[in-house]
Amino acid sequence: MQRLADTDRERSTTESEQIIFDSLRWLGIDWDEGPGVGGPYGPYTQMERLPLYREHAERLVREGRAYRCWCTREELQGQREALKAKDPKAEFRYPGTCRDRRDEPAGPSVVRFRTPTAGALTYRDMVFGEVTTPNSAQQDFVLLRSDGIPLYNFGAVVDDVTMDISIVARGRDHMVNTPPQIMIYEALGARVPGFAHLPMMLNQKGAKLSKRDGAVGVFEYRDLGYAPDAVLNYLVRFGWSHGDQEVFSKAELVQAFNWEACGRGDGKFDAKKFLAIDHEHLKSARLVPDDEYARRTVPFLHARGRTSATEEAVKRALYMIRERATTFADAALRLDFVFRDAPEVDPEAARKFLGAEGAARLAGLVLALDGLDGSAWTEPALEACMSAFLAEKGLEIKDVAQAARVALTGKTASPGLFQVMWVLGRDATLARLRAGVELGQRA
RNA sequence: GGCCCCGUCGUCUAGCGGUUAGGACACUGGCCUCUCACGUCGGUAACACGGGUUCAAGUCCCGUCGGGGUCGCCA
Numbered sequence: 001m002q003r004l005a006d007t008d009r010e011r012s013t014t015e016s017e018q019i020i021f022d023s024l025r026w027l028g029i030d031w032d033e034g035p036g037v038g039g040p041y042g043p044y045t046q047m048e049r050l051p052l053y054r055e056h057a058e059r060l061v062r063e064g065r066a067y068r069c070w071c072t073r074e075e076l077q078g079q080r081e082a083l084k085a086k087d088p089k090a091e092f093r094y095p096g097t098c099r100d101r102r103d104e105p106a107g108p109s110v111v112r113f114r115t116p117t118a119g120a121l122t123y124r125d126m127v128f129g130e131v132t133t134p135n136s137a138q139q140d141f142v143l144l145r146s147d148g149i150p151l152y153n154f155g156a157v158v159d160d161v162t163m164d165i166s167i168v169a170r171g172r173d174h175m176v177n178t179p180p181q182i183m184i185y186e187a188l189g190a191r192v193p194g195f196a197h198l199p200m201m202l203n204q205k206g207a208k209l210s211k212r213d214g215a216v217g218v219f220e221y222r223d224l225g226y227a228p229d230a231v232l233n234y235l236v237r238f239g240w241s242h243g244d245q246e247v248f249s250k251a252e253l254v255q256a257f258n259w260e261a262c263g264r265g266d267g268k269f270d271a272k273k274f275l276a277i278d279h280e281h282l283k284s285a286r287l288v289p290d291d292e293y294a295r296r297t298v299p300f301l302h303a304r305g306r307t308s309a310t311e312e313a314v315k316r317a318l319y320m321i322r323e324r325a326t327t328f329a330d331a332a333l334r335l336d337f338v339f340r341d342a343p344e345v346d347p348e349a350a351r352k353f354l355g356a357e358g359a360a361r362l363a364g365l366v367l368a369l370d371g372l373d374g375s376a377w378t379e380p381a382l383e384a385c386m387s388a389f390l391a392e393k394g395l396e397i398k399d400v401a402q403a404a405r406v407a408l409t410g411k412t413a414s415p416g417l418f419q420v421m422w423v424l425g426r427d428a429t430l431a432r433l434r435a436g437v438e439l440g441q442r443a
Numbered sequence: 444g445g446c447c448c449c450g451u452c453g454u455c456u457a458g459c460g461g462u463u464a465g466g467a468c469a470c471u472g473g474c475c476u477c478u479c480a481c482g483u484c485g486g487u488a489a490c491a492c493g494g495g496u497u498c499a500a501g502u503c504c505c506g507u508c509g510g511g512g513u514c515g516c517c518a
Contacts, residue, residue, distance in 0.1 A: 008517055073516060080515095089444040091514065110516055128448070137446045137514090145516040152518045175447065176513045199449080199511095206510065234455095241456055244466045263449095263456075266511060270454045273468045283481080323481040334479095386477095401477030413479035 002034030003159060004045040007149050023218040028228050028250055041163040046155050053150040056158050056188065057111045057143050065187040066143055068109040069098035093139040108146035113154075113183065115140055121179045126167070126196035127262040133179045141180055157181050161190040169196040172266070173208075196259050199239045199266045206268060213269075225300055225329030226274075227288050230281040234274045239263050247280045249287055279326040290315050293331070300332030306339035313339070317423045320415035334415070338423055343410030343432060350406055350439060358403035359440025365389055365400055366433045369421075377426045382418045407436025 002021070006012035017035075024030075033039025043049055060066035071094075080092045099114065115138040122132040143154040150158065160168065168181075175197045185192045203213040215221065221231050229250045237246055240263065242256045281287040288296075294315040301309035317338050318331075325331035337343045345354075354362075368389035372381060390397060401417055408420050408429065421429045 005518060011517075069516095071516095076516085087444090091445055093514090108516095131447070133447065139514090142516050147516085149516085151516070156518090171512090172448070173512055174518090177518095179447095197448085202511075204454090208512080238455070244457065246455080246467060265449050267456090268454065270468070273455060276468050321480090324479065397477050399477095405478060411478085415479080417477055 001039065001041065001163065002031040002037075002044060003163070004035050005152065005155065007046050007152070007155055009149075019217075019219070026222055026228055027218060027232050029232075046150070046159065049155075049159070050148055050150075052162060053144060053155060053158050054148055057150075057154070060113070060143070060187055061111060063187075064114065066111050066113050067099060067101070067140075068104070069094075069112045069140075069142075070101075070105050070107060070109045071097050072108075094141075096140060099140060110142045110146050111144040112140040113143050113180070113187070115180070115183060121182060123178060123182055123192070123195060125175075125178075126169075126194055126259040128175075128197055128264055131175070131178070135179075138180060138183070143184075153177055153180050154184060157184040157188070157190075160193055161185065161188055165193050167194040167196060169198065172197045172200050196262070199263055201238055202266050202268050204268055206266075209269060214271075221274075225296075225327035225331070226278045227281045227296070227328070229287060230278040233281065234277045237277075238267055247277065247284075247287070275326055282325055282327070282331070283323055285322070290318055293318055293328070296328045297331045297335070300329045301335060301339060304332055304336055306332075306336060309335070309339045320419035320423060324415070337409040337411070337414070342435060343408065345406060345410040345439070346412070349410070349412045350443070353402040353406045353412070354436055354440040355443050356440060358400075359437045359443070361393070361395065361400045362403050362407060362433055362440065363437045364393060365404060366430060366437060369433070370430060372426070374426050377422065379418045379422050382421050386418075403436065403440070404433065407439070408432050 002024075004012075004017060004020075006017065021035075031037070033041060033044065035044045037044075046053075057066060061068060076094070079095070083090050083092050094112070098109075098112070116135045118135060120132050120134045122130060125131050141153065142151050144150050159165070178195055178197075182192055201209055203209050209216050215224065218231065222228070232250055232253060233246075233248050236253050236257065237248070240257065241261055242248075245256075248256065282293070291311075294311040297314050297318075298309055298311050301314070314335065317335055321331055321334045325334055365386070368385055369382070372385055386397065386400075389395075390400070402412060404417060405414050405420070406412060408414070408417075408424065414420055415423075424432070
């Protein structure tokens with residue numbers, strides 16, 4: 001179920017909502033009921049559920065569990081500042097001005113919860129265990145704003161109750177909301193759901209992650225070329241463990257996840273570890289099948305200007321970069337040379353490997369390779385042909401490999417030579433090698 | 444400051460009274476090798492500190508220190 005907390009009219013926009021929905025979908029997290037989809041517990045956006053909150057708030061007022069408060073925001077703010085001026089360390093609490101008020105003045109009012117003044121509240125957190133908070137730590141918090149829009153704690157609880165929610169799982173920063181929420185469940189006479197709080201992911205400095213900490217949104221990793229399952233894997237495995245296993249498919253995650261194995265200590269985000277997990281996924285055809293790999297890589301190739309790249313062609317070339325590429329964007333970078341008419345030769349690489357001597361050897365190689373016809377253009381045949389050529393010339397593969405690599409790919413680092421030749425095909429291979437020979441002769 | 448939570452290598456973590464404290468990432472030495480990777484063998488590196496309890500404590504209890512969360516008519 002997807003439920004939207006859109007009661008903050010400032011922050012909740014169509015764009016922000018869209019980002020939430022799209023991020024979740026991209027991660028492969030879907031829902032059966034929700035905004036736009038409908039379902040038996042709708043409506044699913046809080047702004048469409050306003051009558052429900054009002055109804056529950058009125059009931060609590062009627063039963064004496066809550067009361068109306070006519071104190072204005074300005075009055076409260078004034079009191080807050082006055083206290084702060086007197087004692088900077090003091091904590092401002094609503095003084096209970098309207099708690100026992102009998103009259104009902106005109107003008108806007110909020111609904112406040114009547115919190116117990118003594119005692120303590122204990123609940124059993126599914127990951128932290130027993131947590132006890134003195135009721136004195138609570139104040140008469142607001143349930144419903146003067147405009148009838150509920151505050152988070154109230155809206156969430158009314159929704160949980162009316163939507164039969166069984167487990168509330170969220171970040172540890174919500175732990176302080178739990179006691180007031182439980183008070184509301186109980187005042188409403190509702191079953192209290194299970195609560196599971198999860199440790200937080202902090203930045204490298206150990207503070208709450210924010211936009212200033214670089215890439216923190218799901219979409220940023222999508223754009224960086226991460227695999228959705230790898231993102232999910234890193235996120236879920238963060239603060240949860242399953243023995244020594246750390247690479248999981250989405251299905252395995254769903255199967256293995258449990259609250260008991262969740263850790264309690266906060267952790268720091270580690271970009272390198274995250275990348276390594278993505279690399280593990282991209283290396284595995286089980287985790288990222290060829291079709292998906294090609295489908296996700298093509299857009300990155302197009303973005304690089306390699307518009308001739310097709311899924312079919314990428315799928316065929318993929319095997320030679322499987323172990324090397326850490327992201328789909330990286331895969332596009334490594335496959336780039338395949339989809340160019342001619343490789344973009346790195347001048348430094350050419351200077352080093354494509355001199356007169358390199359050209360001469362390449363020329364010999366071209367001659368040898370030219371003897372292979374199209375139907376014999378296979379990796380083993382290519383390798384055998386190379387061996388014969390080397391034997392005849394009394395050379396070692398070291399002596400020609402780099403020159404050939406630069407001529408074929410433009411770079412000094414690439415997939416295996418014979419893989420490159422096979423992927424490029426006979427015509428492109430010979431053409432590039434000949435171009436390399438010319439380049440070397442001119443040098 | 445009040446209230447709540449946390450504390451094993453740099454990082455993510457295993458450990459649930461008796462372990463040479465394990466794995467992964469990162470770093471690093473070797474091997475493999477046509478380059479880069481992959482793979483593989485090895486290395487550096489941790490129980491915050493102090494008291495208890497116990498024959499025995501990373502594991503249980505208390506305290507100290509350190510870190511984090513939260514104190515709104517935000518979520």
